[in-house]
Amino acid sequence: MNNxxxxxxxxxxxxxxxxxxxxxxxxxxxxxxLVANGKSAGRVSKRNEERVREAIRELGYYVDSIxxxxxxxxxxxxxxxxxxxxxxxxxxLIAGVRGVLGEDYQLLLSVTDAGLSPSAxxxxxxxxxxxAGLLVHAPTPLFLSELSSPLPLIALDAPDxxxxxxxxxxxxxxxxxDVAAHLAAQGHRRVGYLDATTGxxxxxxxREAFLSAAAQLGMQVPAVAVSSSTIEMGDAAAxxxxxxxxxxxxxxTALACATDTHAYGVLQAASTTGVQIPQDLAVTGFDDLPxxxxxxxxxxxxxxxAHSVGVQAAQALRQLIDGTPLKESKLQLSSQLIVRASxxxxx
Amino acid sequence: MNNxxxxxxxxxxxxxxxxxxxxxxxxxxxxxxLVANGKSAGRVSKRNEERVREAIRELGYYVDSIxxxxxxxxxxxxxxxxxxxxxxxxxxLIAGVRGVLGEDYQLLLSVTDAGLSPSAxxxxxxxxxxxAGLLVHAPTPLFLSELSSPLPLIALDAPDxxxxxxxxxxxxxxxxxDVAAHLAAQGHRRVGYLDATTGxxxxxxxREAFLSAAAQLGMQVPAVAVSSSTIEMGDAAAxxxxxxxxxxxxxxTALACATDTHAYGVLQAASTTGVQIPQDLAVTGFDDLPxxxxxxxxxxxxxxxAHSVGVQAAQALRQLIDGTPLKESKLQLSSQLIVRASxxxxx
DNA sequence: CTGAAAGCGCTTACAG
DNA sequence: CTGAAAGCGCTTACAG
Numbered sequence: 215m216n217n218x219x220x221x222x223x224x225x226x227x228x229x230x231x232x233x234x235x236x237x238x239x240x241x242x243x244x245x246x247x248l249v250a251n252g253k254s255a256g257r258v259s260k261r262n263e264e265r266v267r268e269a270i271r272e273l274g275y276y277v278d279s280i281x282x283x284x285x286x287x288x289x290x291x292x293x294x295x296x297x298x299x300x301x302x303x304x305x306x307l308i309a310g311v312r313g314v315l316g317e318d319y320q321l322l323l324s325v326t327d328a329g330l331s332p333s334a335x336x337x338x339x340x341x342x343x344x345x346a347g348l349l350v351h352a353p354t355p356l357f358l359s360e361l362s363s364p365l366p367l368i369a370l371d372a373p374d375x376x377x378x379x380x381x382x383x384x385x386x387x388x389x390x391x392d393v394a395a396h397l398a399a400q401g402h403r404r405v406g407y408l409d410a411t412t413g414x415x416x417x418x419x420x421r422e423a424f425l426s427a428a429a430q431l432g433m434q435v436p437a438v439a440v441s442s443s444t445i446e447m448g449d450a451a452a453x454x455x456x457x458x459x460x461x462x463x464x465x466x467t468a469l470a471c472a473t474d475t476h477a478y479g480v481l482q483a484a485s486t487t488g489v490q491i492p493q494d495l496a497v498t499g500f501d502d503l504p505x506x507x508x509x510x511x512x513x514x515x516x517x518x519x520a521h522s523v524g525v526q527a528a529q530a531l532r533q534l535i536d537g538t539p540l541k542e543s544k545l546q547l548s549s550q551l552i553v554r555a556s557x558x559x560x561x
Numbered sequence: 562m563n564n565x566x567x568x569x570x571x572x573x574x575x576x577x578x579x580x581x582x583x584x585x586x587x588x589x590x591x592x593x594x595l596v597a598n599g600k601s602a603g604r605v606s607k608r609n610e611e612r613v614r615e616a617i618r619e620l621g622y623y624v625d626s627i628x629x630x631x632x633x634x635x636x637x638x639x640x641x642x643x644x645x646x647x648x649x650x651x652x653x654l655i656a657g658v659r660g661v662l663g664e665d666y667q668l669l670l671s672v673t674d675a676g677l678s679p680s681a682x683x684x685x686x687x688x689x690x691x692x693a694g695l696l697v698h699a700p701t702p703l704f705l706s707e708l709s710s711p712l713p714l715i716a717l718d719a720p721d722x723x724x725x726x727x728x729x730x731x732x733x734x735x736x737x738x739d740v741a742a743h744l745a746a747q748g749h750r751r752v753g754y755l756d757a758t759t760g761x762x763x764x765x766x767x768r769e770a771f772l773s774a775a776a777q778l779g780m781q782v783p784a785v786a787v788s789s790s791t792i793e794m795g796d797a798a799a800x801x802x803x804x805x806x807x808x809x810x811x812x813x814t815a816l817a818c819a820t821d822t823h824a825y826g827v828l829q830a831a832s833t834t835g836v837q838i839p840q841d842l843a844v845t846g847f848d849d850l851p852x853x854x855x856x857x858x859x860x861x862x863x864x865x866x867a868h869s870v871g872v873q874a875a876q877a878l879r880q881l882i883d884g885t886p887l888k889e890s891k892l893q894l895s896s897q898l899i900v901r902a903s904x905x906x907x908x
Numbered sequence: 909c910t911g912a913a914a915g916c917g918c919t920t921a922c923a924g
Numbered sequence: 925c926t927g928a929a930a931g932c933g934c935t936t937a938c939a940g
Contacts, residue, residue, distance in 0.1 A: 278691075280691055284631050289627070299651065300648065300653075305646060320686050322671055339626065479855070485857070504794050
């Protein structure tokens, strides 16, 4: 019955277009576009500007990003590509990114399968979105090469990123070195290392830096006491259980883990098998996840400032998008050793 | 000097369009579109189909999703709107969703500020992307009303979603009831509850269900022993520390927590203040995060099957997108009590 | 300051 | 089976 437009209710049924706003305000769509995008200064008369704003309000108009993206050749999307967002690390990083991006860009996350870079198909689909920029966590060389088109991109936590790819990294070298120095200072002479099976550059550097620092500090690392597991507590626990006897025989008194998650698994397995931490074995993690204060014993770890990484990466990306050349294409944020009970430090 | 096209190298410089493919294959863009979208069956000759495929391969063409979305009025994006993706829960849920969506839709996450639903502006921007469907975690009524346009949407973990919004939920009532029953069976007569300050429906139901079950089972819940904190370990620990003396005086022997994270904070604070868990106080969580096997003591909790929720939600969403009416608009997945040491159950 | 018009890349009736 | 053409909603030279 009542099919007539009711003047007061914006009808949500039909999409409101710039043309409708233009008609309503008695101007052209060009003018609507200018006003809606805040580009009206000095190009639209006060009177028309006011009319358009009014019409936008009344009709509930908003710029359609699809149409806009097509016309401009690029969207206002910033896509964060990350493998394992369940890491609390990412929540902080994202908060940092969002703060910098503000209303200007829209942040969306693309989650890849566990520990993997996106497939070629996924990359195409991402590029099909015409993002204004990409933030990529620990990209593989393959990923970077398949990207081909040169859009603004910042790599995160990617110490191996090629020279021409700007990246924001943690100083894991320092962190790994600090762990080794701490263990040496506690009097350990033979130590083990529990690595992650996923071979990202960060994790490789953590191991290499630890092993070389250990050697420099005069600590032995028996080959049998270097092992690895996936970044899952259960898997790390099983690995510990399977290897503890031979590790013990090898004479190690401390075990450095590639991540806190690994260390949690070790603590758990140690507790069920009656291995005393830190008396029988000192244990350290890396990442300083929130749980590390609650584990038993609390876990010595290396703290990384995820929020700062997010902020710095987003700032750099914005510069790239704006066409400003970056002063430094490689940023490095310091890491900090947090000593807790698991390494026989303070409680 | 060399500005001529080299025939073998696809030039990444210029975007490959359907028109270029059409020219290359000697057909119209309509034909290219048909082939590229797999809609060629019975509409394109074998010969042309082959030519187009060849051209697509040679030029490295892929359908531009912006152009396609504009023409079709909808994109192939499925957007998952979630507040706190650092919950390990989400990684599993996402894996479930991705499996069901496959190559047909592109999953992207939109992260809102901690514990908040997206703002009206953010919702507009989301809708501006013309998503094929939305998956929304614990949407507020406000969010749902601001959405206005009726696009395919499934609410997750939203027991309070209105009748007309399909949702996939956990049976938190059962879970909360099981916790209460377990504590009653252990002989507890006076118990406390540590709630979350964020007032999502799930959390409200957890509390209400627990309190009512406790009452039914003849357990007292002193008013002084019902408190709340944010979903952060540190905050929960501080809350415990601040209240423990009066809780003790109130005579409670068990504390049910709204989430595992709360419980971790309690365990931590208890350990530093010398409160024995479970001897002095039995503690339970909710969510069964991975760390709950590694905490000290290990944490009794309620396991929720995040992967299944992802699968079911994605399946329901696909039905909605396809226009198939849902058989049941409310799905509920069972939850399961996992008894561990913190409640004096098994080790 | 303003609007008509071209164009972004695609899809889809439509006519043949 | 095929292609010319309209149209999706917007932006941006361009001419006035």
